[in-house]
Amino acid sequence: MSQTIASIKKAGWDRLQIFAEPDVEIPEYFDDLIIGQRNERLGAFPNWYLSLTEMVLREPKAEAYLICQDDVLFTENIREYLEYRLWPASEIGVVSIYCPSHYQQQTTPGFIREDRGWKSWGALAYIFSNPSARSLLSDSVVLNHRGFGPAEGMHHIDAVVGLWCERQQLPYFVHSPSLAQHIGETSTIYPKASVVGHRKANHILKSVQ
Template identity: 80%
Template sequence: MDACKFRNISNWSVGITTAPRKQPTLCQTIASIKKAGWERLQVFAEPGVEIPEDFNDLIFVQRYERLGAFPNWYLSLTEMVLRDPKAEAYLLCQDDVLFSENTREYLEFKLWPAPEVGVVSIYCPSHYQQKITPEFIREDRGWRSWGALAYIFSNPSARSLLSDSAVLNHRDFGPADGLKHIDAVVGLWCERNQLPYFVHSPSLAQHIGDTSTIYPTASVRGHRKADQFLKKIR
């Protein structure tokens, strides 16, 4: 990266949500995100997740009862904002993701793609627009948004999302008892507030693992996998 260019952000808060899997991928995700440039990580674990001793430098938050994907995700983002209230960017990812090398440095120069953003997804599903030259693209799909693997929120957007009554009401009134559909909730929030939903293409994150903690019969194929994934971004 050109040292003469202006670094837009440097203060991050980074979290990983995790739940028990038949074939755990958390260690791969932690190693990959560290290689991508982030060292200070917070892990928000549903009951039954074991953290290897190799990663004793993590901030480890253990849930003592099963919350479900959306409640754990929402609570995790809330804790990140309260723990790091001055962070410029909040990256919250899932436990089955590989990241492009050098992603942090790249993003610190490239964020934000607009003066106001709803969310930036650095994971690009295979059925979204595919670019050869790395860039952010708008994918304003509302409830049909896809892929909450690696979301980045600005400080204002994180606070706005967490305080939105419709987002909170998803737990009470949403489908599947409000336990799923993180991406749909975020996409709809962007749509209602006329905020852009950005996706980076080619993808800077890749979905891994053969099982899903949310949809047990799903596999990492088709829409659930990035068509183009950069192993390293410059």
């Protein structure tokens, strides 16, 4: 977690909120963080959904919401880069600044559409517009994932988001090459996870202009 916090600060964000599972130690030297620590383990999807909900309620007029996991490293200074390039379309489902290895294209750096529905990969660093965040959070199928989805609705954030985009006919954009890297076995949500195969970006932009 410390690596991710330091990395996202170098990427250009200084107002951060942490949504932590129980017993997670928050580094004391990051005393400027807004901390929300759960008193019971919720699982990946419920924690993610509640976190995005709180972000929208805290900042209801924000243009965009970036929600990321705790095992990601970012390209430095990407906030300014993104502020000039968002949004890649007039209507947005989601923008992923993490690009898994099998999505990467050998093109000029930029956003590519990857409308894969339930087969979408990589919820490590999502950006939602204000309208798309509100629409997703109020969607009945998204809400029903916790009660009726596979694995008791605990996982599959990326699949839920991808399927929502597909149903709403909204684009799912990915930045290629990736602006973030999955660093693997440090996640508090997936403690046994490892970075293999499609769970890692092939290439990360080291700098942006």
